[in-house]
Amino acid sequence: MRQPRVLQPDVVICELKGDTLIGLMLLDNVRGRLLADVILKLVDYDSYHRLTSMSIEQLIVGFESGNLRSKRPASNPHFHRGFDVDIEGDFLEWADKTNSTSLDTSSKLILADWASVAEWRCWDGRLFLYVEPLIDKEVQSVEDFLTSNVWDLFSSKINHMDRESYSESVIMDWMARRQELGETMDPDQDPRIIPTMESHRSLTHSLFNFMDLSLSDKLGLLIGREYLDPGRWIFDGISIEVYNQ
Numbered sequence: 001m002r003q004p005r006v007l008q009p010d011v012v013i014c015e016l017k018g019d020t021l022i023g024l025m026l027l028d029n030v031r032g033r034l035l036a037d038v039i040l041k042l043v044d045y046d047s048y049h050r051l052t053s054m055s056i057e058q059l060i061v062g063f064e065s066g067n068l069r070s071k072r073p074a075s076n077p078h079f080h081r082g083f084d085v086d087i088e089g090d091f092l093e094w095a096d097k098t099n100s101t102s103l104d105t106s107s108k109l110i111l112a113d114w115a116s117v118a119e120w121r122c123w124d125g126r127l128f129l130y131v132e133p134l135i136d137k138e139v140q141s142v143e144d145f146l147t148s149n150v151w152d153l154f155s156s157k158i159n160h161m162d163r164e165s166y167s168e169s170v171i172m173d174w175m176a177r178r179q180e181l182g183e184t185m186d187p188d189q190d191p192r193i194i195p196t197m198e199s200h201r202s203l204t205h206s207l208f209n210f211m212d213l214s215l216s217d218k219l220g221l222l223i224g225r226e227y228l229d230p231g232r233w234i235f236d237g238i239s240i241e242v243y244n245q
Contacts, residue, residue: 037121038145041081041222042214043235044073047115052103052244059111060095063088072114078209079118087114105230105241112222112235120210122203124225130204133173134158134166146223148237155211167204174200 050071051059062068066088075081091110098104103111122130124142132139135153144150158166174197175185187193214221222240224233231241 036124036142037226038124038127038142039119039121039224039226040151040210041113041116041120041224042076042118042210042216042219043112043222044115044117045218045220047071047073048112048220049244051111051115052108056095056098056101056103056107059091063091068114073117076118076213079120079206079213081116081119082113108240108243109224109230109233112233112240116222117219118210118213120206122207126200126203129174129177129200130170130207133169146225146228146232146234148221148223148234151221151223155214158208158211159215161208163205163208166208167201170204171197171200 051068054062059068066084068088069084072084087110091107091114094107094110098107124145127142127145128139131145131150131154134157135150136157137153139145139150161169178185184190185193213219220236222233222235231239233240235243
């Protein structure tokens, strides 16, 4: 695959066009990473607190027998979340490897996944299109999207918009950025224009719906990213490592 061309420090054109990456995205300065997903989950407080109050032995029995499935909070039908069998397997694998008598950060993250009702994920670079223009604040790095401050501010702003207005504002901004970079908006010249536009529309619609769902006082926002150390996941504004201690 040809390397994306750099436009200014850390900014590249990055959209899938065949085997070439050409759309707008940011590179991680330190790791040189591309296309990592930021992951947002809405976690049912009561379910999570109930799980973390159980002993490891009780959790093992519950997951092995499948008895905990009936107590898992109902998922939101408009969003994906982890499958029962996968999360059960993750916890039992952790339990097989640990010598601890108490839950650690990795196991808490697994239990938060079990207690989640909805998940939304997106390439971290695309969030500069979806979030930054609305919060009227420059986002310095993709790492900022792992903080609750950005999402709290975004939530407060998006609450004053309707879904279509928000989505259209993102698409218009994306089109303007492409034109400023000398990229065509003619579908005859670039067949990826329409699919990319529809992708932006779908993701912004689902993000709007997710943030609307997050307003429930029964749900806490869990923020993380693919391949992120468990201790860096943020739950309800703080590291899940110290949450509920």
